[in-house]
Amino acid sequence: MKIIFLLLIAQLGFASWVYAQEGAPQEAPYVQDENEFDVFSNEGAMSEEADAAGIENEISKPGEAKDVINLNEASDKKIEDELILEEDNKVAIPQEAAPYQEPVVEEVKPAQKIRRSGKTTRSAKGGVEYIHHPQAEKGLVLITKEGAYIYKTEESNSYKHSGAFRFGTMDAPQITAADGTTTFAQMYSGSQLPVISFDFDWQPFQGFGKLGMQTGFSLMFASGNGRFANDGQQAEEKYTFIAVPLNLGLTYRLEIWDRQWLAPYISGGGTYIGVMEMRDDGKSPNIVxxxxxxxxxxxxxxxxxxxxxxxxxxxxxxxxxxxxVSADFKYLKTFSEDLDFSSAIVGGGLVLDY
Structure with a gap:
């Protein structure tokens, strides 16, 4: 009996040793039981082994040819929309506020009342009524069918200045050359001398007519060939004759009414005539x-x-x-026998009052 008991104890001890070698050591007094975590861990291990096997199978299999993309074909609109990048958020730039301006208050004057005349006048054909117009006080006398306003204006007759431009002719001056025989008319080929005049009148006295002072100047000019002193034959040299009379005198105009149609006038005074004769051969001119x-x-x-x-x-x-428009007559008398410009000047011109 003792031998059998010892054998049982030895067998139990051997079995315990074997179990201890196969299983994980456990702390007392816990006993390892089967639970849900062990099931999940076993399933996870099995899934990992299946995934690994699937990957190996895919690697071992030859790769399937991918679809060829044709760039000439229209792409999918949805893909293009997905590839479009969103625009950056726009940043609003703050704007400065406009400066405040105070409103301008204008005083509105009441309109003038239209005064109607008590008497109504109609035209001969009838249908036209003449009434008082607000602008009548400013000289409005008529409004045409086209809408034009016609005013009566006041004309000022207080002008005291006049300017005249006249053109005329005179007889050639009685000047004889150094040979004693060649006259001015022979040398400058003409018996008439043109005269251009500019006159300026100042009329401070305007009682019965207009009386004032007159000043101005005239231009006389001619050209011709020189003459030889020994025989009087024509030379090749060209001569230019210029005379400038400077006038100062009085004038009277018989102008009594405003806008007078005809106005006679008289004038008279002194003058000094400067004369210059120039040559084209370079010699000095003669001035007298x-x-x-x-x-x-x-x-x-x-x-x-x-x-x-x-x-x-x-x-x-x-x-x-x-x-x-003027018609003029003037007689000029000089006091030098060598330079005799005595002659009548007949002409006409324009006279401006301002």
Missing amino acids: GTPGAYGGGGLMFNVSAVSRETRYTLRTEYGIQNLW
Whole structure:
């Protein structure tokens, strides 16, 4: 019996040793039981082994050919939309506020009341009524069918200045050359001498007519060939003759009414005539002069009195009060025997009042 008992104990001890070698050591008093974590761990291990086997099978299998992409074909719109990058967020730039401006308050004056005349006047054909217009106080006299306003303007007759441009001719001066035989008319080939005059009048006295002072100057010119002193034959040298009379005197115009159509005038005073004779051969010119006097008169016709429109245009656009056309006569007398310019001057011109 003892031997059998010892054998059982030895067998149990051997079995315990074998179990201890196969299983993990466990602390007392816990006993390892089967639970859900062991099941999951076993399944996880099995899935990992299956995945590894699948990967090996895929590696061992030959790769399938991928689809060829044709760039000439239209791409999928959805793919393009997915590839479009979103725009960056726009940053709003702060704007400065406009400066505050105080509103301008304008005072509105009440409109003037239209005054109607008590008496109504109609035209001969009827249908036209003449009433009082607010602009009548400013000179409005008529409104045309086209809407043009016609005003009555006040004309000022306080002008005291006049300017004249005249053109005329005179006899050739009585001048004899150094040979004693050649005259001015022979040397300069002409018996008449053209004269251009510019006169300026100042008329401070305007009682019965207009009385004032007159100043101005004239131009006389001629050209010709020289003469030989021994035989008087024509030379090749060219001569130019210029005379400049300087005038100062008085003038009177018989102008009594406004816009007078005709106005006679007279004038007279002293003059000094400067003379210069130039040559084209380079020699020095000859310069001489002589005093004298003049007197004359004429008749002026008022062009601006003919047309109201012309008169208005001249006055408003150019400041000309009257435009005259004149016919003139003047007699010139000099006091030198060597330079005798004594002659009558006949001509005409334009006279401007301003």
